Amino acid sequence: MINSLLLHLLGARGAHATEASFWMPPQSSTYAADIDFVFYFIYYTCVAFFVILMGAVAWFVVAHRQKGPDDRVPDIKGSHALEIAWSVVPGVFMLAMFWYGFDIWIEQAVPPADSLEVRVTAQKWQWSYSYRHDGKTITVGGPDAECMKKIDNPTRDIECNAPLRVPAGQPVKLIMNSVDVLHSFYVPDFRTKKDVVPGRYTIAWFEAPEAGEHNIFCTEYCGDRHGYMYSKAIVMPPDEFDAWLQEEADNTTVGTPSGDKLFAMKGCAGCHSLDGSKLVGPSMKGLWGREETLEGGAKVTVDENYVRESILVPAAKIVAGYPPTMPSFQGQLSDEEVGNLIDYIKTLSE
Known part of the structure; x- marks a missing residue:
């Protein structure tokens, strides 16, 4: 993977470090060291280029200053090799920053299944x-x-x-x-x-x-x-x-009803079966994580936001082949109750 290659080329960082550094607090999660590595890589790359560029500017100011009234600027036509070099070398570093950062972003974006x-x-x-x-x-x-x-x-x-x-x-x-x-x-x-x-x-x-x-x-x-x-x-x-x-x-003896109880209390089973059979609305069996086709041909993955929207604003996305007859539960369910219903629907796909 990209991160393994960069670690080999740039030197492994302390994957198990827990101490605070000058810039950062302690590394107390499994990906904290990855993020710190990207920070330091970008930071020290920028420092190195800043020193090189500002040093070159200072040298040119001194070395090529006008030394007398007859001193004239030479007619320099340029160098294609030099132009390619100062474009390609920074470009390589920028690609490394992007790909390594993207790799870590993907890691952070997808929670493990056993979370x-x-x-x-x-x-x-x-x-x-x-x-x-x-x-x-x-x-x-x-x-x-x-x-x-x-x-x-x-x-x-x-x-x-x-x-x-x-x-x-x-x-x-x-x-x-x-x-x-x-x-x-x-x-x-x-x-x-x-x-x-x-x-x-x-x-x-x-x-x-x-x-x-x-x-x-x-x-x-x-x-x-x-x-x-x-x-x-x-x-x-x-x-x-x-x-x-x-x-x-x-x-905990009294609290928000569990998802299965809310499913029964709100009459959800009248339109949504639990065994895969087709009723007025889609069956809840195996629904979680599935890709559904909507009216108009668009597709959507069944996740937390989709189910929440379907409960509160059911007309926003209509599954192809089903009538738009589900009532809105906006104002009838608390956020916690909606969360419990989502948790219950997840269990029907296990």
Whole structure:
């Protein structure tokens, strides 16, 4: 692969480094070292070219200054070899920057199949995190009006957000949405940053190999208390995380109905079968991840954003061969309920 070739040519970086550098915070995720390597490669390439170019400019200013009234500028016609050289050499470095960065971007864009899924909800000025376990939705954090009243002070020593807890050594997929304005989820130690947008889902993932505690920030201005929208990511040993999640599930007795219950309560089974048979609407069996053909011939992959849109604005995309008869559930389902329905539809493809 491109990254392996570049690592061989440019020298391997510390894939397991965890210490902070002059420029960067600690490397606490599996791809943090990759991102740092690209940063340093681009930075030192730019430094080298800056020194070479500015040095050449300074030398030309001194060496070719007018030495007397009779000194004349020679009639230089140019050099094709030199022009090709100063175009091709920087071009090679630019291609290396692009291809290596693209390779890492692809790695970050596709969460591993065995990822733990956590739903992240952003709301001025707090985060909440939802997990699925034992058929229950466990939500931690969220709006805390009483705590927010305490932050009207200049010390910024009040933290109103519950932490995001994840297991060490397991990929974690974050399915994020906002209920009000644009936010941005940022964990410097993980090199993870993703905008959180109202009305749609954005996806990010990371894997933290070691237990520890890391800061979470919102990096998109979202109002006068934007600076207080911070939280913690607590990476726990897997057995401790499992015990914590089980305890939270045991203590969750009342909450948002699970996806299968909502599917029955809202009458979804009347139009969407679970066994593959065709009813008024497409069957839910094997639907997740499938490519559907829409009216007009366009194609769409069934993912979080497509299912969310189909629930809230069903007329936006009509599957070919089915009538546009599904009612909108906009205002009838909360974001958490929509998320639970999506989680249930995923299980029908397993």
